Amino acid sequence: MNQFALLHEADSKYCFAIKNDEIIIRLRASKEDKIDVYLVYGPKYEFHNNRYKAKMKIQYEDSLYKYYEKKLKLKDLRLAYIFEIYENGKKYFFCEDGLVINYDFENAFYNFYQMPYINENDRVKVVDWMQGAVFYQIFVDRFNIGRSSKDKSYIDMKWGDKPTPKNFAGGDLRGIIEKLDYLKELGITAIYLTPIFLSISNHKYDISDYKKIDPMFGDKDDLKELVQKAHKKNIRIVLDAVFNHCSMNIAQFQDVIKNGTKSKYYNWFIIDGEYPEPEKGNYECFASCNYMPKFNTSNEEVQDFLLDIAVYWIKECDIDGWRLDVSDEVSHDFWRRFRKAVKGVKSDCVIIGENWHDAYTYLMGDQYDSIMNYAFTKACLDYFAKDRLDAKGMAAKLNQILMRNNSLINSMMLNLVDSHDTLRFFTELGCNKKKQLCALMLATVFPGALCVYYGTEICMEGGYDPDSRRCFNWNQDEWDTEFLKEFKKILKMKKDDVIRYGTITASEKNGLLVVVREYKCEKIVLEMNMTKKAVNGIEPFKYRVIRKGEYNEKKIGCNVAS
Ligand code: ARE
Known part of the structure; x- marks a missing residue:
């Protein structure tokens, strides 16, 4: 056994409470080792004479490791545990002392792992509506110009012209209000707007007054109306908090x-x-x-100034969340205060960091709920667009991403294939619609929320900033209605309980990427073929989704034919 690969840490993503009396325990081991792993556990103060033993199951596997998992329901919230490992009939124990041959349960006081107590306010709280949400990201200047009497003299490009870094097309909040029916029909449940406060640029990431909506986009009443009308349709509104820097x-x-x-x-x-x-x-x-x-942001006065803004827009307009710009360059200390302030006024207001890298230390329950999952974006680029990963590599990569955080956080991740900061994914794919549907299907079946960049549904193209910020094409005659139909079908699946709450396994079989989600007695199996030949009746760049219930089995999202 490769004992250097064994890893467990108490009070971390390897041991975390999912309810006040339920925890998940994980152990990492080498992928090569042929071992059986058991969890030996019991109430902390009785561990020497009152113990239980349960087999652990391999839930995730990346390129180096496999991860065993066990969910426990606790009567006593003070838990002691160690791992019992069998290899070739030989028994080992893995505890705080490392790998040992004998474990002295009678005198086990110092070296077991423990969950000393599950304290309610330390537990990661899930924002329920995030699980399975379908976000629509809007770059406001380029989505739609509403009917209003605003001063339009700043507009210096024709709708549909090629964007430059500095020009203005005229999109605004009223334009979004007027398209709420369209978004509802698409299957959207949340909208994320790039910044809307006073700023001289078209992107508005350089803000000079955080309490004023830029007149190019509208005013406070427009935002209020947008939120109210969106809420009536069960659509939430998330704004961009640019708190790392200003103008x-x-x-x-x-x-x-x-x-x-x-x-x-x-x-x-x-x-x-x-x-x-x-x-x-x-x-x-x-x-x-x-x-x-x-x-x-280490200065308390600055912190107070920014917290006041965060709370102001929730109280004034009832917004549902903040996406945090360049959040990884802002102090943890600030984000801890931010969370308390925001959740204090609206407990289900979501906090989504913009960390392109592993953000585990921000995602332990005391700072953000979620991040823009750019690690997932990168994996999709490598698998669907760049041929840098095959199905086996992709499955390993997805597992590795999942193992960065605990499963409650994973269920709120904002999964995206592109944004205003990347090339359009469709362009990366060489405008291959079949591949685009496959990628969107994977992003839908993956745990968390899905974030659709405006225009994805009509196959908009675009290179790097500013080209990824083209004007939405409202000429329906130019839309691919077949693609749109398929896309809507995919988004519908996000509502499913098994997709919202289910466990996940990702693996490879005969060259197919296989993702399985399970919840209660429901199961969904996604099989995807990104190879160049048909496999098990699935043509290249096609997928099959099968739902397996307790009593039935039916195909629900099948596009196997080419
Ligand atoms: C402008 C020009 C660009 C030019 C840039 C730099 O348009 O062509 O490259 O200036 O001179 C906003 C605007 C941009 C604008 C920028 C500066 O939207 O159009 O660009 O302001 O004026 C990193 C950060 C991440 C950041 C990205 C862009 O970590 O936080 O870079 N994203 C946010 C927003 C942006 C916004 C800003 C920050 C600034 O989403 O829209 O830009 O407020 C790797 C790294 C990441 C890196 C990523 C992309 O993966 O690990 O850290 O993200 O690449 O570069």
């Missing part, structure tokens, strides 16, 4: 430019020198964009 035009930064160290806002930013000098770039900013000075 250099914000009053506080301008004050520092004028008064330097004498400004009461000097410590709101991170400046090297008496005055910030944009030409010199002697202050921290987003990437190397001088016009986006970085907030000093």
Whole structure:
């Protein structure tokens, strides 16, 4: 047995409460080892004479490891446990002392693993509506121009012209309100808007007043109306919180430019020198964009300022969540306060970080609920577009991604294949519609929420920013209605309990990617063929979905024919 591969950590993604009296325990082992693993557990204060033993099941397998899992319902919330491992008839124990041949249960006081107590407020809370949500991401300037009397003189491109980094097409909040029926019909349950507050750019990631909606997009009443009308249709609204940085035009930064160290806002930013000098770039900013000075989020005054904004829009307009821009460059300390403030006014308001990398330390229940799952995006690129992964590699990759976090967090992940920051996935695929449907099907069956970038449903194309931000094409004569029909069918599946709450296994069989979701006595099996020849009746770039209930078996989402 490869004992170096064995891993367990108490109070982590390897041991976490899913309810007040239910926990999941995981053990990592080498993929090569042929072993049987049992969990030996009991009430902490009685472990020496009152124990149970349960077999653990392999639930995940990546390229190096397999992960055993066991769910336990507890009567006593103070749990002691160790692992009993069999290899070639030989017995071992794995405990806080590592791998041992004998374990002295009579004197087991120091070296068992433990869940000392399940404290309600330490447990990860699930935002129920996130499980199985279908998000629609809108880059506001490019979705739709509503009927309004707003000053349109800023618009400097014709709807449908090729976007440049700086031009304005005129999309706004009223435009979204007018398309709510369209979105409802598509199967959307939440909308994520890129920033909408006062800013001179078309993307509005450089904000100069966080309490004012940019007049290009509308006003507070428009946002209120959007939220109210969306709520009536059971659609939630999530806004973009740009709290890492602001615009250099914000009053506080301008004050520092004028008064330097004498400004009461000097410590709101991170400046090297008496005055910030944009030409010199002697202050921290987003990437190397001088016009986006970085907030000093370790400063409590800055924290208070930003928390006030976060709470303001929930109270004023009843929004349902925040997507956090560049969240990995903002302090954990701030996000902990942010969570308390936000959940304090609306407990099911979702918090979604924009961390492109492993965000485990933000996802332990005290900061965000979810992140934009760019690791999933990358896996999809490698499997569907770039031929860098085969089904076996893809299954291993998906398992590895799932093992980054506990399963409650996985059930709220925002899975996406593209966004305003990437090329359009359809373009990455060389405009292959079959592959696009396969990728969207996988993203639907995968645990969590799905995020659809506006225009995906009508096969919009686009290269890197700004090309990924083209105007939505409202000319229905140019839509592929067959594709749209298939796409809607896929989205419908997200509502299914087995997809919302089920466990997942991902594996490879005969070159097919096989994803199985199980919940109570329901089971859904997705088989996908990305090879160049037909396998088990599934043509290349096609999939088959079979639902297996307790008493029935039927095909529900089958597009096996080419
Ligand atoms: C503008 C130009 C770009 C140019 C850029 C830099 O349009 O062509 O490359 O400036 O000079 C917003 C606008 C952008 C604008 C940018 C700067 O939307 O159009 O770009 O402001 O003015 C990293 C960050 C991640 C960030 C991406 C873009 O970690 O947080 O880069 N995403 C958010 C938003 C953006 C937004 C900003 C941040 C700034 O979603 O829309 O840009 O507020 C790897 C790394 C990631 C990296 C990722 C992409 O995977 O690990 O960390 O993300 O690549 O580069």
